[in-house]
Amino acid sequence: MSRNQDVKNFLTQQRARVDPQQHGFSTxxxxxxxxxxxxxxxxxxxxxxxxxxxxxxxxINISLAAIQRIGKVLQLSHTEQAYLEALIFGNAHSEASRAELSMEVKAMVDALNPHPAFVRRANMDILYWNRAAQSLIVDWAAMPQEDRNSLKLMFVSDDYRQRIHGWEEAARHTLSAFRANYAASNQAQEFEVVVQDLLARSEDFRNMWHVPDVSKMGAGNKTIIDVDGKVNSFTYTSLQVDNAPGIYLIFYLAREG
Incomplete structure (x- = not known):
């Protein structure tokens, strides 16, 4: 899907959400x-x-002020406004997103064990993980390297799908975060590889991809059934790695009860 088509779909959907009566128009x-x-x-x-x-x-010539006025009319959230601006104007990410992970970042991920933690790119490619993530979330090492991606995991792994409580909501949330990252990145090819692969392999992805929802994956909750059948509930936090734009450390903390 081209970015022009993304802009069209997004603005059309947002217009449909707004009640005309709020602005004094008849319905x-x-x-x-x-x-x-x-x-x-x-x-x-x-x-x-x-x-x-x-x-x-x-x-056409587009000013930031005009886009911000449109966002206000459409009642966009901060994340939605940032997504629209990124779609239209772009937002460059550093080449560091493709750089090798530092020893310090890997050591930090390892030190977080026994709490699951892993590192991924903005396009959700998985770069590194600790033992707890491997045993409690998914064994990335057992997967083909081209499938080591959080978004792909949601849509092409039947085993993982069955282990996620509320899979559809979790899948939509992951996809909306991916979409927001895509709009903010100038490394379109890294995202397109993932999109095209999923369009070819997953009917559910094809149905969801054209709904232009966006969100940030900063923090949240997830319930996962581990390989032994035990139900584990976590809160998770996403932190950007300093001096490495486009690379994030994801940390899971078990919830009591």
Whole structure:
């Protein structure tokens, strides 16, 4: 999917969420829910033709201020606004995202044992993990290297899917975080390799990929059934590795009860 198509899908979906009555518009005689293009343009103080061209992905001059006004009209969250801006303007990540992990980062991951911890790129490729992650979450070493990716794991591993409590919600959350990372990165090829592989291999991914939800994967909860059938509930935190943009350390902490 091109970024122009992503912009179109995202803006169209967000327009549909907004109640026209909140802005004083009637809801009568509407074929689809939400704001019309001309209403967004009016509220954001841009021309109707300019906003239409923006949704269509045409080549136009775009200012950050105009995009921020549109975001306000569409009631975008901070994450959604950042995603839209990244789609339109891009947001470069350092080449360090492809660099070898330092010994210090690996030592930190190992030291977090017996708590599961691993390191991954923005495109969710797994770079390193400790013994607890291998035994309690997934044995990355047993998988083909090209499948060592958190998003792929969600959609192509039937075994892992059965071990995730609330798989669909977890899969959508992982996918929305991947999408946000994709928009913020200038390393499109790293993400496209993952997307194209999943489009070819997973019907569920094909159905979910075209829903332009975005979120950050900073922290959350996950329940995983381990290889022995024990139910384990965790909170998790994602931390960006200093001096290595696009590389994150993911730490799991067991929840009591």
């Amino acid at each position: 009568q005689n509407r074929r689809v829910p939400g704001l019309r293009r001309e209403e967004v343009a009016q509220l954001a103080a841009v021309s109707v033709s300019w906003y239409t061209w923006l949704e269509q992905g045409r080549e």
